[in-house]
Amino acid sequence: MFDFLEGYDVLAAFWLTIKLxxxxxxxxxxxxxxxxxxxxxxxxxxxxxxTAYVNIVRNIPLTVIIVFTSLGLADIFxxxxxxxxxxxxxxxxxxxxxxxxxxxxxxxxxxRSGINTVPLGQAEAARxxxxxxxxxxxxxxxxxxxxxxIGPLTNVLIALTKxxxxxxxxxxxxxxxxxxxxxxxxxxxxxxxxxxxxxxxxLTLPTGLLLGWLGKRLAVKR
Amino acid sequence: MSSVLYDAPGxxxxxxxxxxxxxxFVLLALLLWWLWEKMDDKNQLEWALWEPFTTSQAWxxxxxxxxxxxxxAAALSMIIALPLGAFLGISRMSDHRWVRVPAxxxxxxxxxxxxxxxxxxxxxxxxxxSDISSEDRPMYAVVTGLVLYNASVLAEVVRAGILALPKGQxxxxxxxxxxxGQTMTSILLPQxxxxxxxxxVSQLVVIVKDTALGGVMLGFTELLNARxxxxxxxxxxxxxxxxxxxxxxxxxxxLTSFASWLEGRLRRSKRGTxxxxxxxxxxxxxxxxxxxxxxxxxx
Numbered sequence: 001m002f003d004f005l006e007g008y009d010v011l012a013a014f015w016l017t018i019k020l021x022x023x024x025x026x027x028x029x030x031x032x033x034x035x036x037x038x039x040x041x042x043x044x045x046x047x048x049x050x051t052a053y054v055n056i057v058r059n060i061p062l063t064v065i066i067v068f069t070s071l072g073l074a075d076i077f078x079x080x081x082x083x084x085x086x087x088x089x090x091x092x093x094x095x096x097x098x099x100x101x102x103x104x105x106x107x108x109x110x111x112r113s114g115i116n117t118v119p120l121g122q123a124e125a126a127r128x129x130x131x132x133x134x135x136x137x138x139x140x141x142x143x144x145x146x147x148x149x150i151g152p153l154t155n156v157l158i159a160l161t162k163x164x165x166x167x168x169x170x171x172x173x174x175x176x177x178x179x180x181x182x183x184x185x186x187x188x189x190x191x192x193x194x195x196x197x198x199x200x201x202x203l204t205l206p207t208g209l210l211l212g213w214l215g216k217r218l219a220v221k222r
Numbered sequence: 223m224s225s226v227l228y229d230a231p232g233x234x235x236x237x238x239x240x241x242x243x244x245x246x247f248v249l250l251a252l253l254l255w256w257l258w259e260k261m262d263d264k265n266q267l268e269w270a271l272w273e274p275f276t277t278s279q280a281w282x283x284x285x286x287x288x289x290x291x292x293x294x295a296a297a298l299s300m301i302i303a304l305p306l307g308a309f310l311g312i313s314r315m316s317d318h319r320w321v322r323v324p325a326x327x328x329x330x331x332x333x334x335x336x337x338x339x340x341x342x343x344x345x346x347x348x349x350x351x352s353d354i355s356s357e358d359r360p361m362y363a364v365v366t367g368l369v370l371y372n373a374s375v376l377a378e379v380v381r382a383g384i385l386a387l388p389k390g391q392x393x394x395x396x397x398x399x400x401x402x403g404q405t406m407t408s409i410l411l412p413q414x415x416x417x418x419x420x421x422x423v424s425q426l427v428v429i430v431k432d433t434a435l436g437g438v439m440l441g442f443t444e445l446l447n448a449r450x451x452x453x454x455x456x457x458x459x460x461x462x463x464x465x466x467x468x469x470x471x472x473x474x475x476x477l478t479s480f481a482s483w484l485e486g487r488l489r490r491s492k493r494g495t496x497x498x499x500x501x502x503x504x505x506x507x508x509x510x511x512x513x514x515x516x517x518x519x520x521x
Contacts, residue, residue, distance in 0.1 A: 040227055042228050042231060042235070042239055043239050043242045043243050043246060044243065045243045045246050045247055045250075046242070046243075046246055049246070049250065055475070056471060058474075059427070059431075059470060059471045059474035059475055059478070060431075060467050060470050060471060061430075061431035061432070061433075061434035061435075061446070061470055062431070062434075063431075063434035063435050063437070063438055063446060064434055064446055064463070064466065064467055064470065067438060067446070068463045068467075071459055071463070072459060072460050072463055075459070076264055076266070076459055076460055077260060077264055078264075115226070115227065116226075118226050119226070120226050122226065123226045123227070127229075133228070133229075137227065141226055141227065162335070162336035162337070163336070165336040165338040165339065166338065166435065168338065168439065169435070169438040169439060175339075176336065176338050176339055176342065179339060179342060179343075180342050180439070183342060183343065183346045184346065189343070189346050189347060189350060193339070193343040196335075196339055197331075197335045197339060200334060200335040200336060200339065201331065201334045201335060204334045204335075205330070205334050208334075
């Protein structure tokens with residue numbers, strides 16, 4: 001019944017999907033946090049840059065960004081990401097770059113909205129009892145902000161997992177790329193679709209349930 | 223700007239802020255200068271590459287038809303997905319377990335898998351078991367994928383919209399003797415639709431962005447696809463990417479602004495219950511919807 005799987009390495013394709021997700025998640029968390037720090041900083045120029053970046057990147061389709069990394073950055077500007085002879089590795093790294101640039105805008109917005117859920121009264125109360133600036137931030141505000149950020153960040157992570165399929169557009173051999181190949185060459189359209197759909201359900205649903213539950217549990221009840 | 227993170231600046235903080243501003247400005251200027259140099263280095267700033275965009279031919283033969291296809295697919299998907307989403311969302315709130323559970327399963331399933339997979343699958347299905355011409359097929363496949371995905375996202379929007387209404391609405395409807403179905407169709411749904419409008423418009427942004435997938439993977443002749451034909455003709459890869467990105471930014475920015483204008487208008491309006499579903503309520507925070515842990519969307 002599952003003989004259509006023969007000759008195709010489905011697990012390897014999903015492993016590449018997972019690798020894309022993990023690398024992009026780490027990268028976009030770092031870059032997104034930096035952007036969020038800029039967006040809430042007291043320096044107007046930094047705020048402006050953060051706002052501009054988020055508004056521009058959020059409105060461009062991810063597909064445009066990913067295809068540009070390949071046709072523009074690699075082919076025209078010669079950005080080979082340190083892998084000029086390994087085409088597969090180069091595609092992978094370019095896809096991660098595109099995913100990080102795109103996802104960071106959403107990470108930034110999630111973190112910022114998390115910070116905004118902390119009421120102004122918390123900071124005022126902290127100052128009123130004589131805490132210094134760093135104490136206010138360290139002991140009162142950030143702990144509350146981090147906890148309310150988990151839920152929104154989970155959604156970004158799940159969306160990122162699904163967005164890694166866009167890397168197929170530049171020939172990264174992840175799950176969607178393999179599915180396209182298989183579905184065109186094999187007869188069992190429905191079964192192939194079901195296998196890949198199941199793969200993504202397995203990747204996204206438990207993450208959503210677990211982190212969603214955690215986010216709800218840890219969120220500050222107001 | 224007052225923020226929970228810092229006080230109004232005193233003299234020292236002001237000095238520091240100015241210093242940081244200057245430092246950041248220099249860094250930014252260096253970055254821009256470096257980008258400009260890079261572009262110049264690869265001859266991407268030559269007027270010959272940009273000139274086509276000042277002629278009407280580039281727009282009428284490539285970009286505008288592409289944009290029209292993008293908008294057509296997005297509008298069709300939204301129009302089909304809305305009633306389907308409303309149906310799924312209401313089914314999910316049914317009192318009957320045998321309606322609620324399957325509807326919930328369908329919604330969670332289609333939200334959990336990437337929209338690209340749905341498009342690829344629909345495309346292959348149409349190849350094998352329909353006689354849609356190969357010219358129209360990409361469009362059908364793109365719309366099918368987008369409808370399946372967005373109907374399940376909109377189902378959650380509808381549910382959140384109905385749940386956002388004050389409880390008194392349902393109670394009052396029951397008190398004057400309306401049945402469950404009547405309460406839904408003549409009391410809750412009309413009010414919820416108003417409350418949902420901003421969220422629906424901002425979902426349109428997501429749909430517009432997702433049509434680009436069909437351009438690359440299925441050969442649907444939308445804007446990104448039109449770009450590659452244009453670039454093949456004028457040999458201006460980088461400028462064409464920049465122009466297409468700008469078009470997407472403008473279109474989506476208009477939609478986003480419209481959504482927030484609608485939201486503000488609804489919040490201010492004296493009529494109605496004051497229940498508004500901001501775009502972010504559903505996008506970023508499905509945890510706000512009771513009973514939903516969310517499978518992430520809108521990104």
